[in-house]
Every structure is written in structure tokens, then in C-alpha cells.
Amino acid sequence: MVDFGGWDMPVQYPAGTIEEHLRTRTHAGLFDVSHMGEIDVRGTDAIAFVNKITSNDVTKLVDGQAQYTALTTPQGTVVDDLLVYRLAADHLLLVVNASTTDKDWEWIKSNHAGESVDLNNVSSDYCQLALQGPDAQSILQKLTDLPLDEIKYYHFRHGAVDGVHGIISRTGYTGEDGFEVYAAADRAEQLWNKILEIGNTGTPTGVLPCGLAARNTLRLEAALALYGHEIDETTTLLEANLGWICKLDKGDFIGREALAHQKTEGVKRKLVGFEVTDRGIARDDQDVIVDGERVGKVTSGSPAPFLKKNIGFAYVPVEYANPGQQIHVDVRGKLVAAQIIKTPFYKRTK
Amino acid sequence: MANVPEDLHYSKDHEWVRVDGNQAIIGITDYAQDSLGDVVYVELPKAGEEFAANEPFGSVESVKAVSEVFTPIAGEIVQINESLADEPEKVNSDPYGDGWMIRVKMSNPGEVDSLLTAAEYEDFTKAESE
Numbered sequence: 130m131v132d133f134g135g136w137d138m139p140v141q142y143p144a145g146t147i148e149e150h151l152r153t154r155t156h157a158g159l160f161d162v163s164h165m166g167e168i169d170v171r172g173t174d175a176i177a178f179v180n181k182i183t184s185n186d187v188t189k190l191v192d193g194q195a196q197y198t199a200l201t202t203p204q205g206t207v208v209d210d211l212l213v214y215r216l217a218a219d220h221l222l223l224v225v226n227a228s229t230t231d232k233d234w235e236w237i238k239s240n241h242a243g244e245s246v247d248l249n250n251v252s253s254d255y256c257q258l259a260l261q262g263p264d265a266q267s268i269l270q271k272l273t274d275l276p277l278d279e280i281k282y283y284h285f286r287h288g289a290v291d292g293v294h295g296i297i298s299r300t301g302y303t304g305e306d307g308f309e310v311y312a313a314a315d316r317a318e319q320l321w322n323k324i325l326e327i328g329n330t331g332t333p334t335g336v337l338p339c340g341l342a343a344r345n346t347l348r349l350e351a352a353l354a355l356y357g358h359e360i361d362e363t364t365t366l367l368e369a370n371l372g373w374i375c376k377l378d379k380g381d382f383i384g385r386e387a388l389a390h391q392k393t394e395g396v397k398r399k400l401v402g403f404e405v406t407d408r409g410i411a412r413d414d415q416d417v418i419v420d421g422e423r424v425g426k427v428t429s430g431s432p433a434p435f436l437k438k439n440i441g442f443a444y445v446p447v448e449y450a451n452p453g454q455q456i457h458v459d460v461r462g463k464l465v466a467a468q469i470i471k472t473p474f475y476k477r478t479k
Numbered sequence: 480m481a482n483v484p485e486d487l488h489y490s491k492d493h494e495w496v497r498v499d500g501n502q503a504i505i506g507i508t509d510y511a512q513d514s515l516g517d518v519v520y521v522e523l524p525k526a527g528e529e530f531a532a533n534e535p536f537g538s539v540e541s542v543k544a545v546s547e548v549f550t551p552i553a554g555e556i557v558q559i560n561e562s563l564a565d566e567p568e569k570v571n572s573d574p575y576g577d578g579w580m581i582r583v584k585m586s587n588p589g590e591v592d593s594l595l596t597a598a599e600y601e602d603f604t605k606a607e608s609e
């Protein structure tokens with residue numbers, strides 16, 4: 130177990146990270162992500178308020194739809210990345226990272242300037258389980274009457290899972306199809322055990338419980354950013370290739386001016402994916418070297434169990450950011466060759 | 480419970496030593512491989528390199544972490560387990576056999592007497608995991 134934002138979390142379950150990772154790609158993996166924070170926003174100005182503090186366009190959401198977005202600073206850097214769920218026109222739920230929940234909560238309150246909204250940090254009310262992988266739908270369908278095939282990607286419904294009321298959302302952080310279930314915190318154990326049982330855990334093709342290490346390798350293969358690694362308060366959304374969640378034309382929001390300016394000027398550095406071409410594994414925070422110069426840093430580096438490669442993300446100056454660019458990574462004093470490649474590293478076939 | 484063969488010598492850094500004349504074969508223990516998880520990469524020195532006792536001779540990487548490995552006894556590398564380059568998982572599946580790492584010519588064969596016996600190592604790991 131490790132301390133993760135104040136939560137005791139398993140790095141891996143007995144099957145081990147590689148098996149957990151592979152099973153999620155081929156069948157299903159279950160993740161207890163109850164540590165994620167939830168902030169409830171209610172009131173007639175809910176949409177206007179959240180649209181002011183986030184970069185994506187909340188007005189585009191309909192009831193039952195979710196959106197990936199970011200809380201931005203006036204500099205266009207990232208306070209946190211999050212999902213916004215539209216429960217109703219006057220009711221949004223923000224799902225934020227565990228380690229940043231307190232910071233986000235203070236940030237959101239401090240930017241509340243008279244809008245008609247009630248803000249509540251409801252993180253401890255919810256548990257969140259993520260069932261991910263090609264078998265996720267067929268497993269979860271055995272526990273709910275909701276027609277899951279009608280829930281489109283980044284949409285959700287209210288319903289019961291094993292008799293427990295909650296939100297069932299077709300979202301995830303693995304690059305696979307799958308669902309995230311939000312329910313009352315005290316039902317976590319029941320849901321966890323029931324999903325494992327119905328999913329035939331313990332059999333070679335059954336669902337496996339997965340820990341933080343597999344969650345990290347899965348999201349890295351799918352080239353999804355992790356707060357505190359690829360994005361933080363020193364990186365802008367544009368540098369992080371998250372221009373697609375910067376809706377500069379939606380009207381004013383915190384950071385819009387800085388991001389619009391940077392878009393015109395062009396970014397000086399960029400987040401890129403790379404593949405190690407030598408033997409060796411690049412790790413977080415190691416230096417990236419081009420022509421003998423230290424030009425950037427690895428933000429996440431790891432073996433990719435499904436691709437069977439060693440991959441990573443790094444920030445490099447834009448002149449070195451093109452696919453095919455040869456780089457070196459300083460792996461504990463040894464220069465290991467790598468090459469910038471297109472992301473995502475992994476994309477599921479259907 | 481981790482496997483701790485009787486006939487080996489052990490270090491507090493979780494390496495084992497098997498004496499073979501004036502040479503020694505070194506690897507990491509079952510307890511160590513279990514704590515590390517799936518081994519995905521093993522970096523070993525080259526034959527001919529010399530190491531002092533307790534000096535790091537390479538590293539073992541799991542998906543999540545990098546750990547240095549130390550030679551409990553001084554000596555010159557005479558052979559490394561080349562097969563670990565392509566099959567690092569042998570460290571997990573057979574830590575005392577196919578997962579061996581290096582063979583050294585001992586500078587001071589008496590050094591093994593200062594290492595832990597199997598019983599001592601077992602007590603040591605019990606204390607460490609409590």
C-alpha cells in the first residue's frame with residue numbers, strides 16, 4: 130500500500146501490474162478510484178460559473194453528458210484537469226483529482242464572485258469504481274436494468290447497480306471502453322465484491338482488481354495526461370497538447386487571454402510521446418538530451434506492458450517535437466536513445 | 480512465505496550468494512523479487528569489471544520502480560546471466576536458479592562468513608515486513 134493524496138492505495142493486487150494491465154486490455158479490470166474528489170455545483174448560474182473557471186465549453190453539454198476540461202490559471206496553466214457532469218441545467222458535478230481536491234475547492238470558492246450557485250465539496254459522500262475493458266459492458270449489464278448500450282461515450286445515466294443507486298458513466302482513464310460508477314461511499318465494498326464475483330474474477334478471462342501502477346501504465350499507453358506529471362501550474366494547456374479543450378471563442382474564462390496570446394505566438398515547448406530505441410527504461414524527471422544539450426524532461430516514463438515497449442512523455446522545445454526526432458534520455462547517468470513518436474501510443478481497434 | 484534455501488548465504492540488501500570453489504554466484508532472493516513485482520529489465524555489468532563488497536553492480540526494474548543490486552562480496556565479474564536481457568521474468572519465476580545474475584571470482588573468499596545464514600535471513604525479512 131502507498132499513501133496517495135492521503136489515501137492508502139494498493140499499487141498492485143496479487144496478479145501483478147503486467148497481468149492487471151493486459152487483462153484490462155483483453156477482458157476487464159476493476160479500479161477503486163474513490164479517492165477522486167467530487168464538487169457539487171447547483172444553482173441558476175451553475176453553467177455560467179463553471180464555464181468561467183474552466184477552459185472547455187460547458188454550454189455544449191446536455192443533461193446526461195460529461196466533458197473533459199481543466200481549471201485554468203490566468204496564465205493558462207492548469208490548476209487541475211477534471212470531468213464536468215451535467216446532471217441538470219442548474220446542477221453540475223465536477224470530478225477532480227484526489228491530490229488536488231483541497232486546492233481545487235479553495236480555488237473554486239475564491240473565484241466565486243456573486244454568481245447564484247451553491248458549492249459543496251461532496252468528495253467523501255461518493256465512492257467511484259471504474260470497470261474498464263472490452264468485457265466491461267457485458268459484466269456491468271448483469272447488475273443493472275439500464276440498457277448500457279444506449280449510453281454513448283462521455284454520457285451517463287442514473288440507475289441502480291446491484292440495487293445501489295448511482296451514476297453510471299461511459300468514461301475512463303485506460304484507453305478502453307468502460308464505465309465509471311459513482312455511488313454512496315458506504316456501498317463501495319458491496320459493489321466492488323459484486324462486480325468481481327459477476328465478472329468471474331479468479332478465472333483466466335475474468336475481471337481482475339487493478340492497482341495504481343496498472344492505472345498509470347494504461348493511461349500512459351493511451352497517452353492521457355496525469356496531473357502533476359504532464360500538466361500542472363507551470364504548463365499551459367497548449368503546451369500539453371490540450372488545445373482541444375481550450376474553447377477560446379466561448380466567451381471569457383480564466384486564462385483565456387493568456388491562451389489566446391500563446392496560440393497566436395506559438396508555443397516554445399511541447400509535450401511529446403517517445404519510444405526508447407535502446408535497451409533501458411526512461412523514468413519520470415530524467416533529462417532529455419539532443420546534440421549534447423539538456424533540452425527537456427521526461428514527465429512520465431515506463432514500460433508499456435501491452436505494446437511491449439518502453440515509452441514516455443516529455444517536454445521538448447518545438448524544434449525537436451516532430452515524430453522521428455532522435456533524442457537521448459539520461460537514465461541515471463547513461464544516455465539511452467529514444468525517438469519522438471505520434472501519440473496515442475495505443476489505440477483500441479473498435 | 481518466501482523461499483529461503485538452506486545452502487546459500489544472504490545479505491541484508493536481499494541478495495543471495497552461492498559459493499562454487501573460489502567463485503560465487505549472486506542473485507536476488509525470492510523475498511526481493513516478490514516485493515519488486517514483475518521484473519521487466521535487468522542491467523548487469525560486463526565480465527572483467529571489479530566490485531568492492533556492498534557496491535552496486537547493476538539494477539533491477541519492475542514496471543513501477545528501479546532498484547539497485549549490490550554484490551555482498553568483493554570480486555571480479557567472470558560471467559553474467561546474458562539470458563536476462565530477453566527474459567528478465569526469470570528473476571521472478573526462478574530467483575535462485577535461472578534468475579541468477581552474476582558469477583564473480585572472489586577477492587576474499589572468507590567474506591562469505593560475514594553474511595547471513597538462511598535462518599538469520601528469514602528472521603531478518605520477518606522483522607522487516609512487520
